[in-house]
Amino acid sequence: MRHENGIRHLKVTMALAAALTAGSSGIALAADEDVSVFDWAGYEDPGFHPDYVKKHGDSPSFSFFGDEDEAFEKLRAGFTSDLAHPCSQNVVKWRDAGLLQPLDPARIDAWEEILPGLKSMNNLMTDGEGTAWFVPFEWGNTLVTYRTDKVDEADIQSLKAFADPKFQGRVSMPDNVDDAYALAALATGHTDWTKMTDADWDAASAFLREVHKNVRLYWLDNTELSQAMAGGEVDLAWAWNETATTLMADGVPAAMKRDTDEGLSTWVCGYVHLKDAPGNTDKVYDYLNAILTPEVATYLVNDWGYGHANATGMAKIDPEVLESTGYGDLEAFVDKTLFNSPLPPETKSKLIEEFERIKAGY
Incomplete structure (x- = not known):
């Protein structure tokens, strides 16, 4: 099954790469136009948001960037989307540039289940006044x-x-x-x-x-x-x-x-709610809740080799799998990083x- 997933992911991303090379860097995929996600190629994988598909019948629409500096400049130039997927080193930059709107933690079911080590990262999930700007997904x-x-x-x-x-x-x-x-x-x-x-x-x-x-x-x-x-x-x-x-x-x-x-x-990436988001806010939070389920943690570790932000989900993964992927001992994981x-x-x-x-x- 993992081999099949790897081949499927390869074909999907090859198609995206061809489209991007042809100059369509704003290519959008999927049918639910009520929510749009500006993301890295590959993260449109329905395995990352099965509960969203189950509830709404399809994935959100996706458009893609090659790196975060490209994404930042495109957003500053007026590109619109509902959610975007930056990493830890860029969240403050995007926030200070006025690209983001605050998140409502009360609408994110797993907010209290985020790994403590991620919560404690200075100025990542919240600012000095306690306003939430970023929800981690993968690390x-x-x-x-x-x-x-x-x-x-x-x-x-x-x-x-x-x-x-x-x-x-x-x-x-x-x-x-x-x-x-x-x-x-x-x-x-x-x-x-x-x-x-x-x-x-x-x-x-x-x-x-x-x-x-x-x-x-x-x-x-x-x-x-x-x-x-x-x-x-x-x-x-x-x-x-x-x-x-x-x-x-x-x-x-x-x-x-x-x-x-x-x-x-070591890096941490996740999602932000863009300031001029044109889509359905209820569906935005449905998507954020879908990516943070324990089931997605298993898929993310097994098939992509990344850690998941949900501590409950990580705890449910076979310890041998965690050990083989390097996530078995978090203290060792962050040593010399x-x-x-x-x-x-x-x-x-x-x-x-x-x-x-x-x-x-x-």
């Missing part, structure tokens, strides 16, 4: 992912392996400034990028320039990377949990490495500009 890592038949694990004990000449032409990096600089920050000795100085960021950029010499592909989504790794183009990648999970489900010899010397990157927390706007702008220069070979 996971960006970490070393590799072909076990082509890469010796001993050669990737350090994240500096991404810059090792022996991997020239065999590396893939995310085409995403947050993920790229999370790797660079860790590799240059930092697990809290909010404390990095200008000199530290310069050192991180210098590391990414060395990595660039080895890069075969800057990937935009999991399908693009999975195809490259399955086809033998890429042997070593900085990737989300989903990549190795789907590759292994499809019989490709791949693995994640969590225990590098420098650690890994860089949390993707918000950066000052001026720092983020500088990194965006610098990353474009690095990818262009400057």
Whole structure:
């Protein structure tokens, strides 16, 4: 069944990727136009909101973005939707730009069941005045992912392996400034990028320039990377949990490495209610309730390799499954991790500009 899910997801996302490549970045799918969701490709999967489909007969309408900076600019330019799916490092930026409206926790059934570790993250779910802006959905890592038949694990004990000449032409990096600089920050000795100085960021950029010499592909989504790794183009990648999970489900010899010397990157993503949301508010909350059920937690962990925000749902998952996916010991999970927390706007702008220069070979 997991293999079938992996193939189905691959076909859906390939179709989306083709549409996006053709220039239809605002493509909308599904029939229920009362609610629209601005999301990452792949999250239109009905397995993430079965109760919504059961109640309303179809999924909401979906449109897609490639990364959150693209989504932010599109929303500022007037694109409208009801819900959007940013991650922890961008929630404050979106809120301060006036793109969001507050959530009503009383209408979110699982609000009190959100994992305590997520609730305690500073300025994430609520602001200093207690107003709710964000409901977490999934959390996971960006970490070393590799072909076990082509890469010796001993050669990737350090994240500096991404810059090792022996991997020239065999590396893939995310085409995403947050993920790229999370790797660079860790590799240059930092697990809290909010404390990095200008000199530290310069050192991180210098590391990414060395990595660039080895890069075969800057990937935009999991399908693009999975195809490259399955086809033998890429042997070593900085990737989300989903990549190795789907590759292994499809019989490709791949693995994640969590225990590098420098650690890994941890992110939390979820949903926000957009300020000028044109749709049905009751259905908006039906959707938020649907994605937070314990049943969805099982699907998210088993088939996508991500953790779910609902503590009750996570507790119901087979401990062996949690252990195999890295979620069995949450204290170990966050050891030596860089949390993707918000950066000052001026720092983020500088990194965006610098990353474009690095990818262009400057």
